[in-house]
Amino acid sequence: MTTATILTISDTRTLDNDKSGQTIATALATAEISVSQRLVVPDDIVxxxxxxxxxxQTDPDIIxxxxxxxxxxxxxxxxxxEPLLPVxxxxxxxxxxQISFEEIGTHALASRALAGFNVREQLCFVLPGSTSACQTALQQLILPELHHLLFERRK
Incomplete structure (x- = not known):
């Protein structure tokens, strides 16, 4: 079974009021991906x-x-x-x-969402905190493609 970890970055959210993290967890569970951990950390680089x-180090397939x-x-x-994702x-x-532009217009330009693989070959997605943006990313990009991306990287 594919496993995932969810990390919410916020100075104002807790596990109890983290709607985006819960949305991600629900979507993954629906896709039969086991969520092994959900954490909230402050907006601080370290x-x-x-x-x-x-x-x-807990060895999820996806972060x-x-x-x-x-x-x-x-x-x-x-x-x-970004420095922790060599690929x-x-x-x-x-x-x-592009998808966000169609939904919210030019505000999408400010997004620095990215994806890649870390040194442990785990597939990582770095998403905005907006619940709507997380839903968009999951439904239109992540869930349709994640197994293919993992397969290709593990060849």
Missing amino acids: AIQSAFLKEE ITNGGTGIARRDVTFDAL TIPGFGEQFR
């Missing part, structure tokens, strides 16, 4: 990297983060995680922004 590196992918000063998720999948971010 805290994000520390939690991410700790979670990758999905949400939150902190915009361009505000506190949005440091991209800066924290990126540029088409994910490009397509996500």
Whole structure:
């Protein structure tokens, strides 16, 4: 069975009120992907990297983060995680922004969503904190393609 970890990056959310993290967990469970862990960490580069590196050691197939992918000063998720993904999948971010543009217009330009593989060959998705954006990414990109991406990388 495919396993996943969900990491929410937010200064204001907890596990109890993390609607995006719960949305991701529900969508994964519906797709028969086991969620082994859900965490919330603050918008802090060291805290994000520390939690991410700790979670990758639990050996999930997929790590999905949400939150902190915009361009505000506190949005440091991209800066924290991009260096930890030596193999990126540029088409994910490009397509996500295109789909988002169709939904929300030019505000999509501020998204720094990305995907790639870390050094442990785990598939990682770095998503915005918006519940709607997470639903879009999951339904239109992640769930339709994740098994193919894992298969290709594991050849």
